[in-house]
Amino acid sequence: MTSVIGDGRPAVAVLGLGEMGSALAGALLDGGHPTTVWNRTPGRDEALVAKGAVRGASVREAVGAAETVVVNVKGALVSREVLDEAGDVLAGRTVVNLTDGxxxxxxxxxGWVAERAAEYLHGQVMTIAPGVGHPDAAVFYGGAADVYERHRPLLALLSGHAPLVSEDPGAAVLYGMAVHGTMWGLLNGLLHAAAALRDEGIELKRFLEHADAPLAALWGFLPSIAAEVDQARYATPYGALRHHLPSVEDLVRESRGRGIDAELPEYTLSLVRKAVEQGRGGDGYARLIDHFTGEG
Ligand SMILES: NC(=O)c1ccc[n+]([C@@H]2O[C@H](COP(=O)([O-])OP(=O)(O)OC[C@H]3O[C@@H](n4cnc5c(N)ncnc54)[C@H](OP(=O)(O)O)[C@@H]3O)[C@@H](O)[C@H]2O)c1
Structure with a gap:
């Protein structure tokens, strides 16, 4: 098996040269890894080849030239189809799959990779392509600890934060989805607020200047939410759901009165009102976890 050449960095293959795959291959090349690249559609490798990458004529050839195989295509199950084209050459190598699913x-x-006698790490990339290799960028990894430890120098080329979150590869994508879900919830709330503010002629930038302190306090609030959720203990002396209720009702009425879409606060209102009607008005906001788990 081709393994260590050049300055000692192991040879890698990158399968999939879309926006993200090209950035990953570029970072590995810059980090000194002999890099063979392959993409289904020809012509997407020219800049990488000009930088020193080797063009793999097939998946089998690219995988055969590498010790570690980085995969970045569209859809986890597509990554299996691509790896299948390597046939028996996959055995003995390490797959670092950075494809979402x-x-x-x-x-x-x-499991499919393990059946083919290859090692497996899954990574959930939490940055956009220009962020690859940046100290602030994050990739969550899931897989065997020894495989992760051996690949740390390679993973460090892709992101400054590269935690192994679990030995279960599936957990890595769940971490990613948890961040994305939190982000979308926050952004939906902010954009709804922006609609009301714009209706009043207030720019979002001006709002943020004045609201910086309470918004920043939200992040400090998360550990107490985590403690309540993890321990399933929700009783709180202050800020209970019954105190949230009139504020959410106000936001719904304000939205309706301005003629802006009220669906988002109405949804929040339905959750808070239901919990209060169920006698949970003295509990903290974290009690709404019961709605999402189906227990409330
Ligand atoms: N772009 C980002 O900012 C970003 C951020 C985080 C995570 N990701 C993840 O990274 C992965 C790639 O995303 P991308 O944004 O780079 O997508 P993209 O620019 O659309 O590229 C998709 C890549 O997948 C390949 N592909 C799709 N279907 C294929 C198939 N059936 N067989 C072989 N190759 C196939 C494409 O090959 P062709 O050129 O032949 O079409 C191309 O190389 C996704 O899982 C995405 O969610 C992307």
Missing amino acids: TSAEVREVA
Whole structure:
């Protein structure tokens, strides 16, 4: 098997040269890894080849030239189809799959790779392509600790934060989805607020200047939410759901009165009102976890 050449960095293959795959391959090349690249559609490798990458004529050839195989295509199950083209050459190598999918899909791919006598790490990339290699960028990894430890120098070329979150590859994508879900919830709330503020002629930038302190306090609030959720203990002396209720009702009426879409606060109102009607008005906001788990 081709392994260590040049300055001692192991040879890698990158399968998939879309926006993200090209950035990953570029970072590995810059980090001194002999890099063979392959993409389904020809012509997307020219800049990388000009930088020193080797063009793999097939998946099998690219995988055969590498010790570690980085995969970045569209969809976890597609990554398995691509790796299948390597045939028996996959055995003995390490797959670092940075393709998004559900946790079940990722576990399926990981099991399929293990059956072919190859090692597997799954990474959930939490940055956009220009962020690859940046100290602030993060990738969540799931897989065997020894495989992760051996690949740390390579992973460090891709992101400044590269935690192994679990030995279960599927958990890595769940961490990613948890961040994305939190982000979308926050952004939806902010954009709804922006609509009301704009209706009043207030720019979002001006709002943020004045609201900086209470918004920053939200992040400090998260550990107490985590403690309540993890311990399933929700009783709180202050800020209970019954105190949230009139504020959410105000936001719904304000939205309706301005003629802006009220669906988002109405949804929040339905959750808070239901919990209060169920006698949980003295509990903290974290009690709404029961709605999402189906227990409330
Ligand atoms: N772009 C980002 O900012 C970003 C951020 C985080 C995570 N990701 C993840 O990274 C992965 C790639 O995303 P991207 O943004 O780079 O996508 P993209 O620019 O659309 O590229 C998709 C890549 O997948 C390949 N592909 C798609 N279907 C294929 C198939 N059936 N067989 C072989 N190759 C196939 C494409 O090959 P062709 O060139 O032949 O079409 C291309 O190389 C996704 O899982 C995405 O969610 C992306």
